[in-house]
Amino acid sequence: MTVKGLKVSGRSLALLGLGIAALALLLVWGGEALAWAQDNRVVLVQAVVTGLLLGGVYSLVSMGLTLIFGVLDILNFAHGAFMALAMYASFVLVRNAGFGPYLSLLISVPLLFFIGALVQRVLLDRVMDQPHENQLLLTFGLALLIENVLLMVFTATPRTVEFPYAQTGIPLGITTIQGPLNVFGAVADLPRVIAFLGSLVIAGGLFYLLQRTSLGTAIRAVAENPDGAAMVGIDVRRMHVITFGLGTACVAAAGTLVLPFLSLQPTTGEQFNVIAFVVVVLGGLGNVVGALVGGILIGLVQELGGAFVPGVDKLFFVFVVFVLTLLLRPQGLFGRKS
Amino acid sequence: MEVLRRFDRDLLVLAAGVLVLIPVPLFLSGFLLEVAIQTLLFGLLGVAWNLMGGFAGQFSFGHAAFFGIGAYATAVVVTDYGLSPWIGMLLGAALAAAFGVLVGFLSFRYGLKGVFFALATFAFAEMLRLIFRSLEAVNAARGFNIPIQSGNPWLTLQFPQGSPNYYYVILALLALTLLVVILLMRSRAGTFILSIRENEDAAAALGVNPMRYKLLAVAVSAALTAIGGAFYVQYFFFIDPDLAFGAGVSIQILLPAIVGGIGTIWGPVVGALIIIVLGQGSTALVRTPPPFLDVLQGVSGLDVAIYGALIVLVVLFLPRGVFGTLRERLRAA
Numbered sequence: 001m002t003v004k005g006l007k008v009s010g011r012s013l014a015l016l017g018l019g020i021a022a023l024a025l026l027l028v029w030g031g032e033a034l035a036w037a038q039d040n041r042v043v044l045v046q047a048v049v050t051g052l053l054l055g056g057v058y059s060l061v062s063m064g065l066t067l068i069f070g071v072l073d074i075l076n077f078a079h080g081a082f083m084a085l086a087m088y089a090s091f092v093l094v095r096n097a098g099f100g101p102y103l104s105l106l107i108s109v110p111l112l113f114f115i116g117a118l119v120q121r122v123l124l125d126r127v128m129d130q131p132h133e134n135q136l137l138l139t140f141g142l143a144l145l146i147e148n149v150l151l152m153v154f155t156a157t158p159r160t161v162e163f164p165y166a167q168t169g170i171p172l173g174i175t176t177i178q179g180p181l182n183v184f185g186a187v188a189d190l191p192r193v194i195a196f197l198g199s200l201v202i203a204g205g206l207f208y209l210l211q212r213t214s215l216g217t218a219i220r221a222v223a224e225n226p227d228g229a230a231m232v233g234i235d236v237r238r239m240h241v242i243t244f245g246l247g248t249a250c251v252a253a254a255g256t257l258v259l260p261f262l263s264l265q266p267t268t269g270e271q272f273n274v275i276a277f278v279v280v281v282l283g284g285l286g287n288v289v290g291a292l293v294g295g296i297l298i299g300l301v302q303e304l305g306g307a308f309v310p311g312v313d314k315l316f317f318v319f320v321v322f323v324l325t326l327l328l329r330p331q332g333l334f335g336r337k338s
Numbered sequence: 339m340e341v342l343r344r345f346d347r348d349l350l351v352l353a354a355g356v357l358v359l360i361p362v363p364l365f366l367s368g369f370l371l372e373v374a375i376q377t378l379l380f381g382l383l384g385v386a387w388n389l390m391g392g393f394a395g396q397f398s399f400g401h402a403a404f405f406g407i408g409a410y411a412t413a414v415v416v417t418d419y420g421l422s423p424w425i426g427m428l429l430g431a432a433l434a435a436a437f438g439v440l441v442g443f444l445s446f447r448y449g450l451k452g453v454f455f456a457l458a459t460f461a462f463a464e465m466l467r468l469i470f471r472s473l474e475a476v477n478a479a480r481g482f483n484i485p486i487q488s489g490n491p492w493l494t495l496q497f498p499q500g501s502p503n504y505y506y507v508i509l510a511l512l513a514l515t516l517l518v519v520i521l522l523m524r525s526r527a528g529t530f531i532l533s534i535r536e537n538e539d540a541a542a543a544l545g546v547n548p549m550r551y552k553l554l555a556v557a558v559s560a561a562l563t564a565i566g567g568a569f570y571v572q573y574f575f576f577i578d579p580d581l582a583f584g585a586g587v588s589i590q591i592l593l594p595a596i597v598g599g600i601g602t603i604w605g606p607v608v609g610a611l612i613i614i615v616l617g618q619g620s621t622a623l624v625r626t627p628p629p630f631l632d633v634l635q636g637v638s639g640l641d642v643a644i645y646g647a648l649i650v651l652v653v654l655f656l657p658r659g660v661f662g663t664l665r666e667r668l669r670a671a
Contacts, residue, residue, distance in 0.1 A: 075453050075457075123650065123654065126654055127653060127654065127657070130653075130657055132452050132453050133397045133452075133453075133456070134653050134657055135653075136453065136456070137596060137649055137653050138649070138650055138653040138654070140589065140649065141645075141646045141647070141648070141649025141650040141653065142646065142650055143646070144642055144643065144645055144646030144649065145643050145646030145647050145650065146646075147639075147642075147646075148639035148640070148642040148643035148646060149639065149643055150639075151638055151639030151642075151643075152637050152638070152639040152640060152643065155638070156638070266639075274464070274585075277457060281454075281457065311472060312468070312472050313468040313471055313472055315464075315468055316465065316468040316469065316472075319461050319464050319465045319468065320465070322457075322461045323458065323461050323462065323465070326445075326448075326450060326454060326457060326458045326461065327444055327445070327448045327450070327458075328448070330448070330449075330450065330454055
């Protein structure tokens with residue numbers, strides 16, 4: 001459609017319509033909502049804080065997923081199962097080997113890197129040239145297998161791991177940080193803060209690895225153009241194996257970091273898997289920075305939606321955002337139209 | 339012409355198959371009859387999914403939406419209005435078709451393909467699940483228990499436990515589903531649907547309206563799936579949001595087609611047989627294991643783990659499914 005020489009696409013018209021509708025809603029209910037927000041300031045601040053902290057973890061889970069999608073073009077349904085696997089590995093280390101939960105990262109992350117690399121090398125490598133759906137099904141079958149073997153070994157009993165600094169606080173040189181922290185009147189549990197900060201640190205590390213090292217350059221080259229990468233002497237299959245390992249290592253780190261404040265069951269990873277899909281689509285497939293921002297956004301959407309509209313499952317708002325993104329910006333918030 | 343003859347042969351196979359399957363309840367009872375009924379039910383769901391996911395090439399990861407709509411329509415009609423479940427079945431089929439057209443129109447309108455389309459269908463099913471979980475009008479997360487109705491059991495679709503009549507009902511519904519799919523696929527519309535799957539741009543260039551025929555496939559597939567959902571409610575007497583709209587349901591619906599052979603008429607039926615027999619077999623094994631395997635007593639998870647392993651093996655070694663691969667081998671020989 002063309003208006004006064006300007007090309008107008010259906011999509012931008014739809015966006016315009018949505019914008020107008022949102023504005024109208026704001027005018028009608030804006031005043032009331034503002035008054036409500038003032039009355040419920042604490043609830044809202046709490047929702048922002050919780051959403052932000054949770055979003056950091058979503059980011060870390062999603063970065064692994066988006067990396068795998070960006071480089072291997074595989075939509076990984078086993079991501080959540082790998083997360084649960086890492087959590088059980090940490091759980092066993094804490095219970096039976098006397099590890100602290102954060103120390104167990106040293107084992108769970110390399111272990112899951114190895115398992116992920118093995119899965120890519122032995123299973124997925126054989127179906128790389130098959131349709132997307134077959135790869136998706138393979139990872140889905142793998143997820144069922146992992147989750148149910150975990151169920152057979154550990155049963156469905158929810159397991160918990162104690163936060164090691166609950167009583168003593170975290171000794172930091174001269175001072176000790178006692179939880180929970182108070183942020184503008186909202187409560188921020190220490191384990192959640194640690195998970196958030198840990199996610200940011202690992203995200204930074206991943207970003208550095210991808211942008212500043214020769215391994216990262218090779219991985220990005222494979223993502224950009226596998227044939228070209230092979231032509232200049234990059235071992236594409238090896239990069240695929242390493243990338244899948246990195247992706248599962250990310251989700252392993254996320255799993256271990258959330259262990260002190262989440263009860264663990266074989267299906268614990270599933271909801272993270274679903275949310276990570278939303279985040280990955282929102283941030284743009286294969287966009288690591290997009291996953292970071294998208295994860296935090298989704299965390300906020302979930303918690304703020306839950307605060308504004310109590311009685312509806314928080315995840316509902318996440319799916320609304322998901323469907324709108326799929327329909328209106330399938331290239332992601334930051335992606336350019338291909 | 340070759341294609342026409344193949345579908346005529348399919349009609350013959352269908353007639354012969356139904357004739358062979360009619361006396362089955364004479365030989366099976368109890369647990370085995372249950373396995374047979376579930377095989378037919380998931381065969382029906384697989385055939386319905388396959389119309390959209392296989393023949394039309396629109397891989398759906400959210401058929402639970404249609405299944406759940408059929409199930410809930412029946413539950414509401416029977417529980418709240420005391421009407422016959424057959425009315426619920428028809429209503430559910432109509433509603434599911436309408437919902438399918440809505441989802442399909444939005445997705446196709448914005449050019450969603452492949453993985454993105456699969457994710458969109460998944461998201462719509464999840465949204466329905468979350469809405470139904472918090473909607474008091476449909477008993478929220480508690481779901482529906484179907485009350486016992488009085489009257490002609492063929493009208494209320496309620497038979498005593500272990501009755502072979504459930505078997506005859508689902509056999510008839512499966513035969514109907516197969517008939518619809520075979521007739522649709524050998525019609526002009528079916529040829530258009532296939533041509534769009536193979537090359538949408540070329541089909542459009544030749545004057546086939548891709549949107550119209552993709553939506554047709556989605557609507558019929560959704561309506562047939564809803565019929566399966568309606569039967570499910572009447573057979574198990576219970577439905578809740580997770581059983582109706584859960585992601586696991588979507589998987590169970592697409593699995594028969596994948597295992598049996600995507601885009602073939604008979605693949606989903608073969609796939610349903612393999613899946614249900616393996617699934618129920620391993621469940622039974624865990625419940626009452628033979629003496630040398632008694633460590634398995636009461637271990638939960640084994641049956642689904644076997645499912646998972648089965649999917650992995652099928653994708654690795656039989657990417658066209660059991661029936662699809664066999665047919666290919668036979669043709670090559």
